[in-house]
Amino acid sequence: MLRLDRRPQPSRLWTLLTPPLAVLVTMIVGGALFAALGKDPVVAIETIFWEPLFGEFAFYYRPQLLVKAAPLILIAIGLSLGFRAGIWNIGAEGQYIIGALCGAGVALAAYPSESWLIFPGMVLAGALGGWAWAMIPAVLKVRFGTNEILVSLMLVYVAEQLLASMALGPMRNPEGMGFPGSRNLQQYAPAHNAELIAGTGMHWGVAAALIAVIFSYVLLNRHILGYHIRLTGEAPRAARFAGVRPGRLILFCLGASGALAGLAGMFEVAGPAGQVTIDFNVGYGFTAIIVAFLGRLHPVGILLAGLLLALTYIGGELAQSNMQLPAAAVQLFQGMLLFFLLAVDVLVHFRLRWRRAEAA
Amino acid sequence: MDLSSINPILLLASLMVAATPILLAALGELVSERAGVLNLGVEGMMITGAICGFAIAVETGSPVVGFAAAAAGGALLSLLFALLTQLALANQVASGLALTLFGLGLSALLGQSYVGIRPPATAKLDIPLLGDIPVLGPVLFSHDWMVYFGLALTLAVWAALKYSRAGLILRAVGENHDAAHALGYNVVGVRILAILFGGACAGLGGAYLSLVRVPQWTEGMTAGAGWIALALVVFASWKAGRVLLGAYLFGGVTVLQLNLQAAGVDIPVEYLSMSPYLITILVLVILSADRSRAPGSLGRIFHASR
Numbered sequence: 001m002l003r004l005d006r007r008p009q010p011s012r013l014w015t016l017l018t019p020p021l022a023v024l025v026t027m028i029v030g031g032a033l034f035a036a037l038g039k040d041p042v043v044a045i046e047t048i049f050w051e052p053l054f055g056e057f058a059f060y061y062r063p064q065l066l067v068k069a070a071p072l073i074l075i076a077i078g079l080s081l082g083f084r085a086g087i088w089n090i091g092a093e094g095q096y097i098i099g100a101l102c103g104a105g106v107a108l109a110a111y112p113s114e115s116w117l118i119f120p121g122m123v124l125a126g127a128l129g130g131w132a133w134a135m136i137p138a139v140l141k142v143r144f145g146t147n148e149i150l151v152s153l154m155l156v157y158v159a160e161q162l163l164a165s166m167a168l169g170p171m172r173n174p175e176g177m178g179f180p181g182s183r184n185l186q187q188y189a190p191a192h193n194a195e196l197i198a199g200t201g202m203h204w205g206v207a208a209a210l211i212a213v214i215f216s217y218v219l220l221n222r223h224i225l226g227y228h229i230r231l232t233g234e235a236p237r238a239a240r241f242a243g244v245r246p247g248r249l250i251l252f253c254l255g256a257s258g259a260l261a262g263l264a265g266m267f268e269v270a271g272p273a274g275q276v277t278i279d280f281n282v283g284y285g286f287t288a289i290i291v292a293f294l295g296r297l298h299p300v301g302i303l304l305a306g307l308l309l310a311l312t313y314i315g316g317e318l319a320q321s322n323m324q325l326p327a328a329a330v331q332l333f334q335g336m337l338l339f340f341l342l343a344v345d346v347l348v349h350f351r352l353r354w355r356r357a358e359a360a
Numbered sequence: 361m362d363l364s365s366i367n368p369i370l371l372l373a374s375l376m377v378a379a380t381p382i383l384l385a386a387l388g389e390l391v392s393e394r395a396g397v398l399n400l401g402v403e404g405m406m407i408t409g410a411i412c413g414f415a416i417a418v419e420t421g422s423p424v425v426g427f428a429a430a431a432a433g434g435a436l437l438s439l440l441f442a443l444l445t446q447l448a449l450a451n452q453v454a455s456g457l458a459l460t461l462f463g464l465g466l467s468a469l470l471g472q473s474y475v476g477i478r479p480p481a482t483a484k485l486d487i488p489l490l491g492d493i494p495v496l497g498p499v500l501f502s503h504d505w506m507v508y509f510g511l512a513l514t515l516a517v518w519a520a521l522k523y524s525r526a527g528l529i530l531r532a533v534g535e536n537h538d539a540a541h542a543l544g545y546n547v548v549g550v551r552i553l554a555i556l557f558g559g560a561c562a563g564l565g566g567a568y569l570s571l572v573r574v575p576q577w578t579e580g581m582t583a584g585a586g587w588i589a590l591a592l593v594v595f596a597s598w599k600a601g602r603v604l605l606g607a608y609l610f611g612g613v614t615v616l617q618l619n620l621q622a623a624g625v626d627i628p629v630e631y632l633s634m635s636p637y638l639i640t641i642l643v644l645v646i647l648s649a650d651r652s653r654a655p656g657s658l659g660r661i662f663h664a665s666r
Contacts, residue, residue, distance in 0.1 A: 004449065006663065088453055140641075146648040149400065149453070150591045154637040157584045165630035289457055326472055328579075332465030338458040339440065342450040350449065 004350040014347045019294050019301070022341035023308070029340070030333045039323050047322055048315030048330075061314050063201025067272050068313045070205040071096070071264035073306035075288035077212045078257030080297040084220075085232040087253045091137065091152025092261040093285025094159035095130040099262025100269035101166055102129030104276045107191035108171055108182060118190040122266055123204075130262015131255050133159065138254035142247040148254065160281070167278045182276040185269065193271030205267030209306075212260060217299040229253065261285060283331075287313075290338045309334065371615055376503060377573060379611025380510045381406070381565040385589035386596070386603045387510075387517050388561025393593055394521060395554035396534035396657035400456025401441050402562050403586025404463020409434040409563025410570040411467040414479055414577045417567075423482040427506065427567050434563020435556045437463055442555040445661070446548045452659050464580065474577045482506065482572050506568055511604070513561070518600035530554060534655035537662040547662050562586065584637065591640045597653040606643075613639050 027049075031041030052061035075092045082089045089095075103126035110118045137151040171182040185191045196202045220226035232239040232249055240246075264284065273280055291309050295301030316330030385402050392399050412433030417426025437459065444455040482504045521527040532540045533550045541547050569585065570577050588610060596602035617632040625632070 004663065090457060136641075140645055144645050144648050146641075146645050147591075147594060150587060150594070150644060151641050153587050154584070154591070154641050157637045158634045161630040161634045165628050168630075169628065286461060290461065293454060326469060328465055328468030328472065330465075332462065332469050335458065335462030335465045338454075339444070339462055342444050342455050342458055343448050345450060346448040 003353045004346065005353050007349060007351055010348050015296060018344045018348060019296065019305070019341060021344050022294070022337060025340045025344065026333065026337045029336060033329065033332070034325065037325070037329065039325055044319055044323060044325060047319040047325075048312060048333075051318055052311060052314045061318070063195075063199060064314050065307060065310050066201035066206045067203070067310075069306045069310035070203070070209045071268055071284045072288050072291050072309055073209040073302055074205065074212055074264040074267075075257070075261045075285055076291035076295065076302045076306060077209070077216045077299060078260035079288055079292045080295070080299070080302060081216065081219075081229055082253035082257055083233075083292055084297050085229045085249055085253055086236070087250055088149045089134060089137070089152050089254050089257045090149055090289060091134070091154075091156045091285070092257060092288055093281055093283065094152070094156035095133045095258040095261035096265035096268075096285045097156075097159040097163050097281050098133040098265070099126040099130035100265030100273075100280060101163065101171075101276065102126055102262065103266030104171065104182060104185065104269045107185055107188065107270065110191070111183065111188060114190055116190065119193070119204075119270075122191060122270060123263065126262045126266025127259040128262070130265065131259040133262070134254045134258020135251070138251050138258075141254075142250050148250070152254075156285070163276070163280060164278050167276050167280070171276050173275075180278060184274045186271070186274040191270055193267050203267065203271045205264065205271065208263055208267065210303075213299045213303050220299070225252065261288075287334060290334055293338055294341055309337075371619060373503070375608060375611045375615050376507050377611075378614045379607040380507050381568045381573060382585055382589045382592060382610055383510045383604060383607035384513065384565035384568065385562040385586060386592040386607060387513055387600065388558035388565075389589055389593050390596065390598060390600060390603055391517060391521075391530070391561075392551075392554040392558035393658060394534045394598055394655055395530050395551050396537055396655050396660065396662075397445065397551050397555055397558075398452045398456065398659040399438065399441055399459070399555060399558055400453060400590065401438070401459025401463065401586075402558075402589050403582055403584070404460035404466075405434040405437050405559045405562035406463075406566035406569070406586040406589075407467040407580070407582045408437045408463045408470075409566030410581060411471040411474070411566075411577060412563065413567025414570040415470065415474055417479050417571055418474060418477055421480050423480055423571055426479070426571055427564060430563040430567030431560040432563070434561070434566065435559040437466075438555050438559025438562070439552075441559075442552045446552055446555075449661050449663055452661070460586070468579045471577050471579065475579075477577070479571050479575050479577075481575075504572055506564075506572060514600050514604045521600065531655075534657055537657045537660070541662070541664055547664075551662075562589070565589070588636065588640055591644055595643050595647055597647070598655060599653075609643075610636060610640070 027045055031045055034044040035041045052058065052065065075096065079089055079092060103122040106122045106125045107118060133155060136155060137148040140146040140151055141148045167182065168180050172180060173183045193203050193205065196204065196207070220230065228239065228244045228249060231242060232244055232246070269276060269280065287309055291302055291305045295305035312330060312334055319325040320327055385406055389399060389402055409430035413426040413430030416429035417423050441455055441459045444450040445452050484504050521531065529545055530550055533545060533547050537547045566582060569581060574581065592603055592606045592610065595606045614636050617635045621629050621632050
């Protein structure tokens with residue numbers, strides 16, 4: 001029978017190979033799913049993964065790739081720090097909303113001032129808002145030992161309600177003729193997170209995502225704090241003997257991921273989305289969990305995984321309009337990706353051996 | 361504002377209905393956690409159960425068949441989790457999240473053609489004499505049969521864990537899987553069964569939402585009920601009786617805030633809708649001081665090296 005033997009060291013080869021393998025398996029099973037829905041699987045996969053990059057209208061979709069990838073990468077970089085240390089912030093969606101609300105709040109309060117300070121102020125407010133929202137589970141965990149998974153997730157629903165009340169109440173556009181939603185920040189120059197180079201999709205959020213990748217790489221590989229994070233995740237007992245203070249680590253990991261998620265929300269509301277609306281959040285905070293795992297919790301991996309998941313968003317929309325593929329099919333596709341990744345991950349830590357059955 | 365429009369008897373009666381979905385899901389999760397498996401996919405299994413139950417009930421016209429299908433659907437989805445965590449030895453937290461994301465996508469896909477349909481009504485179990493008692497009758501004895509099924513299941517889980525041999529083995533596996541393995545118990549087998557039971561219960565809870573409580577299918581309709589069920593297990597310190605208590609508490613909060621919304625209290629609707637989640641956090645904080653009752657092997661991966 002088939003047996004698993006634990007490897008003395010995780011296999012480096014399989015660590016690199018399993019994410020592409022998972023993508024491949026997902027494409028095959030996803031293709032079968034599309035076929036079951038009555039769509040040509042080859043065309044569907046091509047529409048999702050090829051058309052946005054090299055198809056006829058690629059000039060339009062390529063910039064979109066950066067726009068969609070930036071929030072995913074920003075959030076996933078933050079999540080990966082905690083995930084490495086066994087600290088599970090799964091409420092990034094809530095921190096993203098609060099960051100957007102705080103950022104937009106600064107802009108709307110300053111309207112119609114033309115000061116150049118507005119945008120930096122929004123960035124600061126967005127990061128602080130996300131940080132503060134993540135501090136709730138962090139402080140409760142440190143002080144009372146409350147489960148951070150459940151608290152951070154509950155706060156997503158609270159944040160969604162807060163978003164609704166803001167979009168309908170205090171932040172509603174006074175000149176919006178009664179429609180819900182705030183002023184459009186795209187039409188308010190000092191607060192607009194515009195493209196830095198026209199036609200590339202490159203806005204401040206993309207720049208921030210790249211900076212976050214570099215910072216997190218340096219932190220994890222060259223800084224004692226990053227070492228403590230990795231140590232806590234890989235050998236908690238050793239970490240305790242080495243004098244790692246778990247409380248500080250929790251506060252740092254949750255705080256950093258909250259601030260990054262808040263930034264992502266702020267850049268989104270000031271740029272691509274433009275306004276605070278009831279359905280402003282589209283699940284980036286949850287998709288970022290997939291990005292973080294698919295990227296092996298490694299900054300460079302997350303960069304690539306973020307681009308890939310952004311591609312499934314864009315390709316999915318394309319398949320929706322061209323092939324009438326339901327939107328949920330793409331959501332399912334993303335979920336499958338994480339599933340297959342976790343399944344093939346067994347090869348990293350274990351060796352498959354064929355052995356005759358014997359009495360144990 | 362007109363608080364007198366809130367009828368306390370109706371409030372208590374709907375409390376039992378509101379509590380049933382999370383009670384069922386939490387009981388299932390309780391069993392799998394007592395076996396040492398932390399399955400964070402409750403939300404995904406619930407919503408899958410909700411659409412499976414809804415679709416089958418609409419197609420067959422029978423809510424009973426619908427509930428059975430919901431249990432099967434939830435169990436089938438949890439089988440994926442079992443394969444991942446028990447055979448492929450994947451991280452339970454990550455696998456549970458994967459299950460939730462997958463389940464939300466799957467249910468949205470399955471449910472496309474069922475939006476806006478009314479399901480067949482689930483039969484009320486009007487108990488002849490008891491149902492006519494003035495106050496207690498409508499509160500306790502005039503619900504649909506799933507409410508009583510939930511109560512019976514609580515009793516069964518409590519008794520099975522406390523008195524049966526199977527319950528003892530399950531608890532042994534959850535407290536110390538190495539010792540249970542050394543005694544010759546099939547750790548992986550017990551855990552897979554516990555996970556399947558958890559999936560079936562979550563499926564039933566989800567179907568109760570879509571078939572009785574709402575009753576309609578909308579995408580993402582569980583809205584965190586699965587996560588509240590997870591919190592409930594912690595709240596109950598892994599005891600079946602206290603799960604019931606907790607479910608009624610949360611059911612009560614939900615019903616009360618809905619009633620306050622209807623009565624037009626001077627608080628914006630959004631803030632009232634937040635309250636169940638905020639109260640969950642509050643309760644978690646109060647109770648998390650005592651973590652000693654968590655099963656010893658909860659969330660740990662079991663791999664027999666020899």
